Amino acid sequence: MSVLGAFVRTARMIRHLGPLGAGLPPDDELLLDAPDERLAPALVAAGRGEYDPAAKLLAHTREAAEWENRDRYVLRFATFAAARTEWFDAWQGAAPHDPDLLLVKSELAVARAFASPARAELLRDVAPLIAAAAEAEPGDPVPWRIALDQARGAGAPRGAFEELWAQAVRRSPHHYGCHVSALQYLSAAWYGSHAECFSFAERAARDALPGSLLKALPVRAALACLTSARAPQDIPRARLDAAADLAVELSRTYEAADPWPAEVRNLLTCVLVELERWPDALEQLRLIGPYATSFPWDRLVEDPLEHFVELRATVRLEVAASLPLLGGSGAPGAHYA
Template sequence: MPLFDFKRRKAAVALVKAARARGMGVEDYVKTLSPAELAKYVPGADQPKTEMPDVALWGLPPGEDVTAEPFLADARLAEAVAAYRAGDWRPGARLLEEIGADWDRRAHAVQQLGDAAADDDLPLKEWRTAGSAAAEAVHAQGLVALAWQIRTRLTPEHVSEEQWAGFFRVLEDAEAATHAAIEAAPDDPTPWCTMLTVARGRQYDNDGFRAVWADLVARDPLHRPAHDQALQYWCAKWFGSHEQMFAFADEAAAKAPKLAGLALVAAHEAEAKDVEAWKSDRTERALDVALPWLAGEGRDHPANRRDRAYAAKALVVNGRGDEAVEQFKVLGTHADALVWAYGGKGAVFEFVKTRYLACHGATRP
C-alpha cells in the first residue's frame, strides 16, 4: 500500500512549492500557516489532534451539550409554532397581526409556520376558512417547504425521478398559492419572498428571476430574507456564477449593515466549490460592518444567529480567535446554522471543531 494516495501526494508537492516560492523550508513555512491554511496541504490538519481545551474557561458549554436541532431565539414565535403543531393556529395568527409591517420578522415567522404546515396542514385549513391574508402566505410557504421535503436536500444526482416529479408538481401548486397570497395582500413583500424560492425551484431563467426580484424590492428594497433567497439563486450551484454571487453580495452590503452578512454566506458558498474566499478583503470588510450590527441594532433581528455563525467561521479562518469566541458565547449550544452542515462529519462536529480552533487561537481565556 503506498504511503500517500494521489491526493495526499499532490497536496505535499503543493506545500513544497509554496514554501520554495517564499524562500523558506517546509518546516518553517508550516509554522506560518493557520490550521485552516495547513489543512489545504495536509488533509485533516485543521482537526484537533490533542485533547479539547476546557472550553468552560472561555464561558462556553461542553461539547456534549451541542445540538444541531433547529432553534428559535424568538420565544413568542417558538410558542406560536409549538401551538400550531399542537393543532392551534390562533397564536400564529395573532403574532403575525402584531408583527404587521416589520417585513423581515414577518417573513421569518411565515417561513417557520409554513414549515409546520408542511408537516400538518389541518390547522392551516381551519385558519384559511377565516379569510386571512396571513393564512394564504403561510399556505404558499408551506407548499414550498413540502416540495423541498419531497426533493430532499440531497445533491441533484441523488434525487430520484419520483422525487423530482413530486417536487415540481407541488411547486406548481405553490406558485398558484403564492399568486393568491399576493392578491390577498398586494403591499406585503412576504409572498414575493416565497416566490423567489418558487422561481429557483422551478428554474426561472435570469430575466424571469429578475422580474420577481423587481416586484419584491419595490415593496421593500432592504428585505433581508429575500436577499438570502436571491443570493442562493445567483450561486454557481443554482443559476448564477461566483462572479454574479459576489456582485450581488457586494451590492447588498452597500445598501445597509443588516445585509453585510451576505458576503460571508457568499464566501462560504465559494469555499464549498474550492474557491478561496474566507481570507479576503471582502470578508474583512463584511466583518467590520456585520459585527457591530450584530452587537447593536441587529441584536434581535431574525438573521442574528445565522450571521453570527458565519462570522464565527470567518473570524477563526482569519486568525481572530478572541472575536470568534465571543460569537460562540452567544451561539451557546446551537449548531443549527447552515454553515456547519457542509462538513462531512455533521454539523455538531463542525461546530465543536471550529469552536476549538477559536479557543486555540484566542489570546486569553
C-alpha cells in the same frame, strides 16, 4: 511538525484551554433554532392542534408591517406544519382565504416541491398559490421572497427573476429574506457566478442601513465560495476577509446572546473557521451564547447541534495552540498574538 513543535503545541493547549472556555455556555445549555418569546407560545399551541395563536401572531406582523419577523415566522410555521399538520388543517378549514394562511401554505408548498425529484414541475404548479398570497396583502414583500425561491427552483430565466426582484424591492428595499433569495439565484450553484454573487452582496451591504443584517450578505456570499465544489479563483482572499470583517463589525452592534442575529453569527463563525481566523471565531462563539442555528451547519453535516458542540471545542484548541506558552491570557478580551 517536529517532535518539539508538537510538544510545545500540546503544552500551549493544556496551558490555555481552560481559561478560553470563559463566556461560553455549557454544552447542555445550547439551543438549536430556539424560537423567540412571541413565536414559542404559538408553536406550543400548534403542537396542541390550535392555530389561533399562530394566526394572530402573523396578523400582527402584517398589520404592523414587521416584514422581517413575518418572514421568519412564516418559515418556522411552514416547517412545523410539514411535521404536524393537525393545527394547519384546522386553520385551512376555518379560514381558507386568510392572507396569513395563504402565505404559510405557499411556503410549505415550495418547501415540499424542493424536496421532490419532480421539483421544477411542482414549483410551476405553486405559482398561482403564491400569486394569491401576494394579492391578499399587496404591500407584503414575503410572498415575493417565496416567489423568488420558486423561480430559482423552477428554472426561471433571468428576465423573470429580475421582474420578481423589482416587485420585491418595491415593497421593501432592504428586506433581508428577499436579498438572500436573490443571492442564491445569482450564486454559482444556480444561475450566476461567484463574482456576480459577491458583487450583488457587496452592493446591498453598502446601501444597507446601520445595523441591518444586509451587512452580512457578503459573508453569505463568502460561504458559498468557500464551500463550493468549484474553486472560486476569481475571489481573492482579501475580499473574503473584508466580507468577514464587515460581518464582525455588524455582530458587535448587537448584545451578546441576542437571538435576533444568531443565524448571522453562526454563518460568520463558519466562514471564520473556513478562513482559519480562530480568535475571531472564538469571539463570535461567545457572542452567540446558547443560540446555535441549523444554518449553515446543516449544509455541511446531518447533525448541526452536535457539529456546533464539536466546532466550539476545535476553535478553543486552535486558539490555545496559538497563544504563547508563558504569559498571555485566555480570558475574554485578551489580545491573541
